[in-house]
Amino acid sequence: MHPYEIALIAGVAVPLLMFAVLALFGYRIGKPAAGWCAVAAVMASLALSIYVLVGWLGGTAADHFRLGQEAARYTWLTMSIGANHIPVQFGVKLDSLTVVMYFMVTLVSTCIFVFSVGYMSGHSDEVDGISKYHRFFAYLCLFEFSMLGLVISASLFFLFVFWELVGLCSYLLIGFYFDRKYASDAGIKAFVTNRVGDFGFLIGLMLVFTFLQTLDLDQAARTFAEQAHMKTGIFAPVVQIFGWHITGVTLATVMGIGLFCGAIGKSAQFPLHVWLPDAMAGPTPVSALIHAATMVAAGVYLVARIFRLLTPEAQMFVAVIGCITLTITALIAIVQTDIKKVLAYSTLSQLGYMIFGLGVGAWIAALFHLIVHAFFKAMLFLCSGQVIEGCHHEQDIRRMGGLHKKMPVTCWTFFVGVLAIAGFGIPALNFGLGGYFSKDEILAVAYERAYNWTYRFEEGAEHGAAGHHADAAQPQAKYMLAQHHAAEPDEDKILEEDAGYPGEGEIIGSEAAREARAAKQKIGRDTPVLPKWMFWLPIIIAYVTPFYMMRCWWLTFMGKPRDEEVHHHAHEMPLMWVPLVVLSIGTVFTSYFLFRPEIAEAGRQATNAAMVVAVDGGEHGELNMLSLTHEAAHNPHGALIYYVGFAWLIGMVFAWLIYRKGFILAERLRRIWPLNWAYVALEQKLFFDHVYNTVFVAGTQWVVAQAARLVDTYIIDGLANLLARITVGLANFSGWVLDAAGIDGIVNGLGETAEGLGDIVRRPQTGRIRNYLLFGTAGASLVLIAIVIVAVKIG
Amino acid sequence: MFDPEDFKYVKFLVEIGLTHYLVVATLLFSMGIFVMTTKRNAIGVLLGVEMVLNGAAINLVAFNRYHGLATVDGQVVTLFIIVLAAAEAALAVAICMNYYKNLSTIDVDRGDTLAG
Numbered sequence: 001m002h003p004y005e006i007a008l009i010a011g012v013a014v015p016l017l018m019f020a021v022l023a024l025f026g027y028r029i030g031k032p033a034a035g036w037c038a039v040a041a042v043m044a045s046l047a048l049s050i051y052v053l054v055g056w057l058g059g060t061a062a063d064h065f066r067l068g069q070e071a072a073r074y075t076w077l078t079m080s081i082g083a084n085h086i087p088v089q090f091g092v093k094l095d096s097l098t099v100v101m102y103f104m105v106t107l108v109s110t111c112i113f114v115f116s117v118g119y120m121s122g123h124s125d126e127v128d129g130i131s132k133y134h135r136f137f138a139y140l141c142l143f144e145f146s147m148l149g150l151v152i153s154a155s156l157f158f159l160f161v162f163w164e165l166v167g168l169c170s171y172l173l174i175g176f177y178f179d180r181k182y183a184s185d186a187g188i189k190a191f192v193t194n195r196v197g198d199f200g201f202l203i204g205l206m207l208v209f210t211f212l213q214t215l216d217l218d219q220a221a222r223t224f225a226e227q228a229h230m231k232t233g234i235f236a237p238v239v240q241i242f243g244w245h246i247t248g249v250t251l252a253t254v255m256g257i258g259l260f261c262g263a264i265g266k267s268a269q270f271p272l273h274v275w276l277p278d279a280m281a282g283p284t285p286v287s288a289l290i291h292a293a294t295m296v297a298a299g300v301y302l303v304a305r306i307f308r309l310l311t312p313e314a315q316m317f318v319a320v321i322g323c324i325t326l327t328i329t330a331l332i333a334i335v336q337t338d339i340k341k342v343l344a345y346s347t348l349s350q351l352g353y354m355i356f357g358l359g360v361g362a363w364i365a366a367l368f369h370l371i372v373h374a375f376f377k378a379m380l381f382l383c384s385g386q387v388i389e390g391c392h393h394e395q396d397i398r399r400m401g402g403l404h405k406k407m408p409v410t411c412w413t414f415f416v417g418v419l420a421i422a423g424f425g426i427p428a429l430n431f432g433l434g435g436y437f438s439k440d441e442i443l444a445v446a447y448e449r450a451y452n453w454t455y456r457f458e459e460g461a462e463h464g465a466a467g468h469h470a471d472a473a474q475p476q477a478k479y480m481l482a483q484h485h486a487a488e489p490d491e492d493k494i495l496e497e498d499a500g501y502p503g504e505g506e507i508i509g510s511e512a513a514r515e516a517r518a519a520k521q522k523i524g525r526d527t528p529v530l531p532k533w534m535f536w537l538p539i540i541i542a543y544v545t546p547f548y549m550m551r552c553w554w555l556t557f558m559g560k561p562r563d564e565e566v567h568h569h570a571h572e573m574p575l576m577w578v579p580l581v582v583l584s585i586g587t588v589f590t591s592y593f594l595f596r597p598e599i600a601e602a603g604r605q606a607t608n609a610a611m612v613v614a615v616d617g618g619e620h621g622e623l624n625m626l627s628l629t630h631e632a633a634h635n636p637h638g639a640l641i642y643y644v645g646f647a648w649l650i651g652m653v654f655a656w657l658i659y660r661k662g663f664i665l666a667e668r669l670r671r672i673w674p675l676n677w678a679y680v681a682l683e684q685k686l687f688f689d690h691v692y693n694t695v696f697v698a699g700t701q702w703v704v705a706q707a708a709r710l711v712d713t714y715i716i717d718g719l720a721n722l723l724a725r726i727t728v729g730l731a732n733f734s735g736w737v738l739d740a741a742g743i744d745g746i747v748n749g750l751g752e753t754a755e756g757l758g759d760i761v762r763r764p765q766t767g768r769i770r771n772y773l774l775f776g777t778a779g780a781s782l783v784l785i786a787i788v789i790v791a792v793k794i795g
Numbered sequence: 796m797f798d799p800e801d802f803k804y805v806k807f808l809v810e811i812g813l814t815h816y817l818v819v820a821t822l823l824f825s826m827g828i829f830v831m832t833t834k835r836n837a838i839g840v841l842l843g844v845e846m847v848l849n850g851a852a853i854n855l856v857a858f859n860r861y862h863g864l865a866t867v868d869g870q871v872v873t874l875f876i877i878v879l880a881a882a883e884a885a886l887a888v889a890i891c892m893n894y895y896k897n898l899s900t901i902d903v904d905r906g907d908t909l910a911g
Contacts, residue, residue: 767907769840774832 001072004052005092008102008152011048014041015144022141026134035117038137042113042144046106049099056099061601068094071154073216079209086213093154093217093305096602097367100595101151101301104371108293108378109144111579115382116140116285118576119389136176136283143169147294151301156205157215159302163201163262166295167194173290174282186281193275197265204258207234207251208309221308228252256314259306260321267299267351270325274688276348280340284385287340292347293378297370300354304367307358312527319359323534326352328686330541333548335682338395339384342552346421347377349545356538357442360449360530365441367599372420372434379583380417386410386577387556390570397555399563401662406570411557413580418553422546422648436648443538443640449530542644546651551659559662816857824850837891837901841884848880 018041026034056064073091080086092098120136146165153159175187209215211234212223227233234252238245263269268276279291290296303310303318310318326349333345350373357366388395390407404411416433423439425432561567658665670679684690764775807814827846834840852873859869895901 765910767910769903769906770832770835773828777828777832 002067002070002094004055004067004094004099005071007048007052008092008094008098008148011045011102011106012145012148012152014044014048015141015148017041019138019141019145022134022138026138027131029134031131031133032117032121034134034137035113035120038141039110039113039117041141042106042109045144045148046110049103049106053099053103056096057598064096064601073154081210081213084213086209086215088157088215089155090158091154091216092152096598097301097304098152100371100598100602102148104374104595105144105147105151105294108374108583109140109147109289111583112285112289112293112378112382113137113140115288115385115576115579116283118573119283119285119385122389122573132176136173139169139172139176140286140289143173143290143295147298150298154217155215156208156217156220156306159217159305160201160205160262163266163298163302164198166290166298167191167198167266170194170279170290170295173286174279176282176286180281182278183281186275186278190275190279193272194265197261197263197272200258200261200264202258204255204261204306207255207258211251211255217305224252224309250311250313252309253311253313253317256306256310257317259309260303260314260318263299263303263355264321265299266302267296267355268325268348269299269321269352269355270328273325273329273348274685274692277341277344277685280338280344284340284381284388287344288378288381288385292343292381293374296347296351297354297374300351300358300366300370303355303358304363307363315359315361316528317359319356319530319534322352322354322356322359323537324352325349326356326541327537330544330548332682332685334544334551335679336548337398339387339397339400339552339556340381340395342397342548343377343380343384346380346545346549349541350377350421353439353442353538356534357445360442360446360534361527362442362445364600364602365438365445367602368595369435369438369442371595371599372438375583376417376420376433376435379413379580380421382576382580382583383410383414383417386572386580387570389576390572391566392569394563394566397552398663399566400556400561401559401563402557402561402567403570404557406567407557407572407577409577409580410572413577413584414553414557416584418546418549418652419648421549422652423542423644424648439542440640440644443535443542443644446530446535446538447640449527450532450535539643542647543651546648547655550652550655554656554659555662559660562662813857813861816853816860820850820853820857822850823847823853826850835902835904837887837894837903840903841887841891844887845880845884848876848883852876 018038022029022034022037029037059067071092071094073089075087075089078085078087116137120133143166146162146169150159150162150166153162171187171191174190175184177183178187205215208220212220212227214220214223223233227235231237234255235250239251240246265272268274276291276296280287282291329345329348329352333342333349336342336345350369354366354369354373357363357369386407387400387403387410390410391400391403394400420433420435423432423436425436425440658669669675681687764771766772824847827843827848827850830843830846831840832843834843855869855873855876857869859867863869891901894906898905
């Protein structure tokens with residue numbers, strides 16, 4: 001094992017140990033100490049991750065690739081399908097994405113753990129006289145363990161195990177104030193909603209296991225590409241499931257969508273997004289850590305990891321889901337008045353951007369957005385926690401306003417977060433916060449897919465000659481590019497290395513480059529042109545995002561105080577704003593420079609470059625055209641400047657114009673048609689909860705009630721009646737046959753016999769003395785006669 | 796000509812012996828029993844009882860006379876019987892008095908309360 005692997009596994013183990021300690025002895029450790037124990041554990045993980053990160057950044061791409069290949073695998077158990085024995089292995093997926101995610105998770109967690117110590121100190125945390133303080137930190141440690149385990153898992157199986165563990169932690173922490181009805185309801189809602197998604201995930205997992213015959217991510221991708229090329233396995237024209245022969249269905253797409261369902265649940269995408277806003281019932285640090293920065297991003301991480309298992313159709317599905325989510329949730333965010341709900345909906349919207357980015361093939365941009373978003377959204381949530389704590393659990397922004405004087409640090413760190421999420425940047429100067437670059441990347445790719453797609457590959461076709469004609473009609477060519485070599489393993493290794501880690505000029509003109517070029521053209525043919533609306537919706541939402549964030553910030557911190565009482569009591573706690581400063585200063589600026597190259601490199605490794613290069617690369621290079629710097633000269637970026645370059649400014653100014661005097665103008669606008677209708681619809685969250693409650697909750701209850709009634713009436717009652725009848729029958733048998741005829745029969749028989757005998761015997765008992773005398777005399781006479789006879793006989 | 800056997804019955808008729816006493820006693824006893832079983836009058840029954848007692852007494856005396864070996868045990872017992880009969884008569888009459896008091900009759904068949 002390489003030291004990096006040991007460090008990463010140790011970093012996972014430490015929070016688990018601390019969880020055990022806190023769970024078992026936390027009550028004795030006491031109130032502030034338990035929190036600091038948890039902080040120490042997560043800081044140990046952070047130190048280990050920094051060690052790995054520093055070492056990693058020092059290595060070259062080739063080093064990274066080699067380390068990833070050499071990572072150890074431990075067989076946990078072996079499962080069999082027919083004659084095939086498939087090992088389920090645990091191992092560290094060692095690549096740039098893992099290292100960066102690991103660092104992001106530990107850094108954000110450390111900040112939030114420290115914040116939590118401050119946040120929880122002011123909370124009455126007793127239920128029935130028992131302190132829940134240590135339990136909170138125990139859960140946080142368990143979450144830390146699960147999340148880090150999820151990030152390093154190399155096997156889909158262990159990924160799923162940790163996936164469920166983070167779901168459990170989410171449930172435990174949302175329902176942390178379980179003595180309040182809404183919190184426990186929210187926990188249940190989150191858990192149940194996630195089960196729906198995980199059901200799909202399981203189906204996908206089983207399809208992977210059955211058809212690809214492996215659970216290892218890399219191995220699965222290799223087999224997938226091979227099968228796509230050979231048209232066997234999951235790509236076979238006829239698939240046999242449970243004895244049914246299914247034709248004409250691409251099971252591969254079903255598998256991809258199934259796996260993506262897990263992400264829909266965890267990342268709260270469109271049909272299952274309803275749980276995330278409710279999850280804000282948990283303590284605010286939890287909202288920051290789990291429901292904004294890390295866990296909900298796990299869905300995006302999953303899609304990134306299974307990217308190679310997605311067919312073009314499945315990718316389009318992912319993109320559509322992401323696009324719908326980012327649109328509707330951003331619109332709902334406009335009318336929310338709970339500060340945490342605004343942030344929750346903005347989280348949903350940003351997650352939608354990431355999923356959308358992955359769907360259109362902007363792998364690097366989406367992952368980069370994930371990292372950037374984790375930092376600024378954690379920060380925004382911590383700010384909101386500071387505000388809520390400072391205002392004595394007031395979450396309604398209608399009662400806030402003017403808090404900037406009372407909490408300046410919170411105010412301005414929040415503003416940095418607002419700028420970051422709004423995509424603040426100055427296009428001409430190539431300067432901006434993380435969100436400016438990451439969102440721009442996603443939109444640029446969407447632009448390419450929507451407008452330049454056909455053109456781009458036609459142009460490429462002129463240059464790339466030979467390979468292109470060879471398999472012109474190859475529908476799965478995308479995988480061929482990626483894994484063309486899998487069919488011929490010997491050649492493959494060399495080519496894969498070549499293709500993956502080129503020096504800049506090395507490959508151009510070589511065999512591999514020609515092949516890659518040809519394959520790139522195939523991608524153009526396979527991957528459909530993006531519908532125009534899927535480009536324009538994210539563009540419009542790019543204007544909406546700064547609007548609602550500015551609205552939230554302005555109404556909270558600026559203007560005049562709308563509630564004197566809240567304003568009067570507002571205060572700031574040092575322990576709580578230090579993490580804010582760390583997060584804002586340290587990450588929003590540096591994430592771009594520090595992580596983007598790493599993720600770009602991870603993109604090349606994780607996706608074998610093909611799709612990523614094709615869509616994310618701009619048009620200058622052939623293979624290594626990853627745009628590591630944001631060059632305005634790039635055609636899509638250049639075009640985007642006109643579309644969204646100053647979206648952040650326009651949106652924010654518009655918000656300022658409307659909300660600068662509080663709600664007065666907004667109230668007036670709300671009454672104008674059609675805004676009044678829109679307002680009602682958005683206020684009611686587009687009726688998703690209503691529909692789900694009516695259709696699913698009430699429907700399920702109805703079905704259950706009917707089922708219960710039928711089962712009760714016919715089965716339970718039937719059984720009960722049957723039992724009753726049997727009992728009655730037995731009782732009758734016992735009563736009539738055994739008791740009456742048997743026992744009673746004997747007793748009565750004896751009695752009757754005695755009575756009969758008595759009847760006979762009593763006849764002579766006339767009561768008349770004369771009769772008695774007669775009988776006596778007669779008897780005596782008879783005896784005498786007998787004696788005489790006997791005497792005569794003898795004598 | 797004279798066959799002593801022919802006088803056997805004459806001798807029986809002339810010579811009074813044990814058998815005669817026994818026959819008388821038996822007759823007396825049997826008549827007593829008959830009276831006791833047929834009479835419905837309590838006093839009549841009492842008379843029957845006396846006859847039975849006397850029958851028995853004759854028996855005792857007769858056996859003592861012929862097989863007594865010069866003892867008077869039979870006579871002694873008979874004297875007891877006579878005394879007993881006297882006492883019994885007194886008692887029986889008293890019973891009859893009470894019987895009459897209860898049932899306004901001395902018909903023994905009416906006293907069938909013990910009928911089964």
